Amino acid sequence: MGKTRILALVGSLRAASINRTLAEAVASTAPDDVQVTVFEGLGELPFYNEDTDTPDSVPESALALRAAVAESDGLLVLTPEYNGTLPAVLKNAIDWASRPYGAGSIKGKPTAVVSASISPNAAQWAHADAVKSLGVAGGRVVESAHLHFGSIGERFAQTHPREDAEALTQLSATLRELVESARGEFVAV
Template identity: 70%
Template sequence: MSQTSVLVLVGSLRAASVNRQLAEAAVHAAPEGVSVSLYEGLGDVPFYNEDIDVPGSVPAAAQSLRDAVAAADALLLVTPEYNGTITAVLKNAIDWASRPYGSGAVKGKPVAIVSASISSNAAAWAHGDTVKAVGVAGGTVVEAAHARFGGIGERFGAAHPREDAEALTQLGATLHELVAAAGQRVDA
């Protein structure tokens, strides 16, 4: 069996973000035969604008994102909640990956969403908006693979999520479901 590749897009640009730490923990929770990598550079991708999305002159950072999404077998999106919704950086990444319309890099790609916030609602609104955006963009949302973390300030305030056995178990289960969906997609 070949290695399954999962690309992780983190909706927070802050270096010490707990959402980024959850993404890093997902790398450690990866099952055998699964390569999980964090995409670096979302902060360099310009806001989506059809005027600059022209074949042959797509901005390099946007093309790099598209290429990485296209090369992955599946996507794991990790989102905090900003003002009750998805972050602009993650929405922008989805927008770039969804184009050209009908054949973007995200089309048909299995996608799982992990959301986390300091509130007990575990970024439920951002999670729902991310599910909606991915679905409209053409991704295959893998509901069974989702994970949500609430109260992250208290839960992960003193330790990295990779030191939390329950978090690693949840992330491992998320990846297992996502990889299973990627296998079903490839076999279909």
């Protein structure tokens, strides 16, 4: 069996995003038979428009996202909370990956959501919206793999998540649940 490939979609485009550092920490916890890759092109995706989603006009950035999702064995979505919901860039990526309707690259793909925010709420509204959107888009949501981080401005102000033993343990457990689901070793409820 080859490596299990997990694609991470980070909902914050900011270079110093804590959600990005959480994705990096997940990658650092991956066992040798798992590859975690952060998709780097979310900021280049135009807003989904069915008029440009035709065989002759799909934007290259959307084709790259669809190919990356299709080639992955599972998706790990990391979301901050913007005005009480998930960032538009993340929702847009889900929209592109869900098309063509009923046959998008996200269909049947095991997915897990990690939410993180500066509030003690831990971006749970964004988390719930991401879970809903991923499920409606056709992803197979692995609820046992979900994770929430609150008050991240304080918790990770001076420390990268990969230097936080508790965060690494939690991220490793999330990754393990997602990988088991991708390998068919676990049945999501």
